[in-house]
Each structure stands twice: as C-alpha cells, then as structure tokens.
Amino acid sequence: MEYKDVLDTMTGEYNNLTKSGRKAADYIFAHRVEAQYMSITALAEECGVAEATISRFCRTLGFSGYNDFKLALAKASGAPAADDEVGIYGKVLPEDSITDMCKKLYATNVAAIGQTLAQIDEENVGRAVKYLSAAQRVYCFGQGGSLVIAMEAWARFITAAPQFQCIEDSHMQAMAAALSTPDDVILFFSYSGATKDMLDVLRPARRRGAKIILVTHFAKSPAAAMANVTLLCGSKEGPLQSGSVAAKMGLLFIIDVLFNEYCRTNPALTEANREATAGAISAKLL
Structure with missing residues (x-):
C-alpha cells in the first residue's frame, strides 16, 4: 500500500x-x-x-x-512528519540559514530537557537509586538508538560503581536476563517501551525476580507494565524521527539525574571509586 x-x-x-x-x-x-x-x-x-x-x-x-x-x-497528506515545532522557531526549513537552523535545534533540545524535568518523579528516582545501590549487578540495556544511551549510562556509572555492565548484542542480553537474580537490576532504555527484543529481555528478567528500571517516553506501554520503576523522558518523537537528538537529550538528562543521586546516596564509596578511575585515566593523557 x-x-x-x-x-x-x-x-x-x-x-x-x-x-x-x-x-x-x-x-x-x-x-x-x-x-x-x-x-x-x-x-x-x-x-x-x-x-x-x-x-x-x-x-x-x-x-x-x-x-x-x-x-x-x-x-499521509495532512499529517505533519517534520520535526516538532518548538517555541518561536518552528521546524527546520530548506531556506533557513545555518544560524536559524542552530537556533531551532537549540530550542528543540532545550525543550526536551524541560519536558523531562517536568516529569521527574522524586519518589521514583529515589526507588531507582535504592535498587541500583543494592544491586550485585546492573545491566544497562537498550536496542538500536537506545543502545547508544545504555552505553552512555554504563560509561557514566562505571566511573563510580564497578557493578554496572553493558551488553550490546540482543541475544546476549536475553541470556544475561535469563540468568539474572533478585539481586540484579536491569536498567533498560527504550523510547517507545514497545519492541519485541526488549520484551525478550524483560520477560525472563521479571520471572527471575530481577528489578527492572525502565527509562521511556510512554508511561503506558508493554515494558512499563513489567517495570518496577518507570522514569519518563520528554520530547515527542514520530515514526520518521527515530533516534532524534532531542529524545536522546531527555534520556541523557535522566542518566545524569540518576548518577548524581547515586553519588549523593553513596558518597564515601563513589568518591573513592571516582578518584581511582580518574587516576587510571590520567596516566593516558599527554
């Protein structure tokens, strides 16, 4: 058709x-x-x-x-498919100057962070950090563009906590979930909260008793129904905008919120670990 x-x-x-x-x-x-x-x-x-x-x-x-x-x-005709129109700038047009384009993208990305901030639930953030702090292992998972975000979460947390891991292959993710325990946490990033590969990971993790923290845009999605904690990101992303930077900005903001609250909750441990990891990297700098 x-x-x-x-x-x-x-x-x-x-x-x-x-x-x-x-x-x-x-x-x-x-x-x-x-x-x-x-x-x-x-x-x-x-x-x-x-x-x-x-x-x-x-x-x-x-x-x-x-x-x-x-x-x-x-x-379809009559159904806009361009980027979200934000503020006074609107969507990027072919006739825009580079400066105008930059202003519009800036407004879109700032709006995404603002929308995410408006949806931050202190209780859910606190519960998520409690699970992360008590976990024996934390698996940072995602697929497609969301995998990049999962890797960013791992890269952020590994500076302060050795239990964080990231597995890229969806088959390996499913196997890790199938062997997870109630002491493990799955930190899953999925804008839609509704992909088959994601459910192939979350279903066995749920059966095994692992805690599931979902970062998504949709509070009512198949993944949210299985999560112990759901954290919502802002920015609307249509089917023609898959992997938009604005959506990633919202997800990255949530990572930063979780990381900083984790460090505030575990100050002595994270400070020592961050000093150790910083020292390991400093030797590599010219």
Whole structure:
C-alpha cells in the first residue's frame, strides 16, 4: 500500500469496520497528528478499545502491524512528519540559514530537557537509586538508538560503581536476563517501551525476580507494565524521527539525574571509586 493513501483507505473501509474499529478510526481522524506519537497501548486506551482491536484495525487496512500504520500516518497528506515545532522557531526549513537552523535545534533540545524535568518523579528516582545501590549487578540495556544511551549510562556509572555492565548484542542480553537474580537490576532504555527484543529481555528478567528500571517516553506501554520503576523522558518523537537528538537529550538528562543521586546516596564509596578511575585515566593523557 502507498503510504499516501492511508487516510483515503480509512475513509473507504470505514463502513466495513467493526464498531470498535470505527471508534479507532474516529479518534485517529480527529487526532491524526497526536496518534503518530502514541504507543499502541496509549492509542487503545484513548480510543476505549483493546490493543488487539488496534492490531486488527491496522491489518484490515492492509498494514503488517501498528508501526507500519504509524509510518503511513506520518507520511499521509495532512499529517505533519517534520520535526516538532518548538517555541518561536518552528521546524527546520530548506531556506533557513545555518544560524536559524542552530537556533531551532537549540530550542528543540532545550525543550526536551524541560519536558523531562517536568516529569521527574522524586519518589521514583529515589526507588531507582535504592535498587541500583543494592544491586550485585546492573545491566544497562537498550536496542538500536537506545543502545547508544545504555552505553552512555554504563560509561557514566562505571566511573563510580564497578557493578554496572553493558551488553550490546540482543541475544546476549536475553541470556544475561535469563540468568539474572533478585539481586540484579536491569536498567533498560527504550523510547517507545514497545519492541519485541526488549520484551525478550524483560520477560525472563521479571520471572527471575530481577528489578527492572525502565527509562521511556510512554508511561503506558508493554515494558512499563513489567517495570518496577518507570522514569519518563520528554520530547515527542514520530515514526520518521527515530533516534532524534532531542529524545536522546531527555534520556541523557535522566542518566545524569540518576548518577548524581547515586553519588549523593553513596558518597564515601563513589568518591573513592571516582578518584581511582580518574587516576587510571590520567596516566593516558599527554
């Protein structure tokens, strides 16, 4: 199916949809921009239907699944697919000067951090740091662009705490989760909170009793349902913006919050470890 036809297809198939399917279509017609940024769980709740209904709705329209449908919606006429418009600057345009482009990107990234700050929950941060402090091992996991963030979390924490590890391969992540214990913590980064590889890791970790700290944009997602603590990042990211820097800014801010609170909670240990790691690196400097 051509992506540009999705709205016309919804109109043409409307009378053939089930009652629940028409509820989904009605909501999407009225909120097609917002729907681009929703997880399947969030959309189902807004429509007042089951997630399975959304999946059937997408297949009825000829799509392989929900993500394929969201991509089509983003590309459809009347559904903006450019970067978020932020403040007085708006989206980046071909005719912009480099200075104008820089101002717009700056505004977008600052807004992402501001949105993340507004969603910081002190109780959840405290619980997360409590789990991290008590853990025998902390696995920093993610996939795709989120793996880069997981590696950044590991790189930040390894300066102060030796129990932090990062495994890049998704198969190895699943195996580590399958052997995890109640003394372990999975620190998982996933903007959507709804990927198959992620669930392949979190399900065995949950069965083994490991604590799960999820950093995501969506409070209502399959991963959030399995997490012991969920920390929310700001910045809307559409299906055509996967891996956007603005979304990463929000995730990096949360890493910094967790790291600094971890150091405040364990001052003697982290100070000694940071001095040791700094000394090890100083010898490598010219």
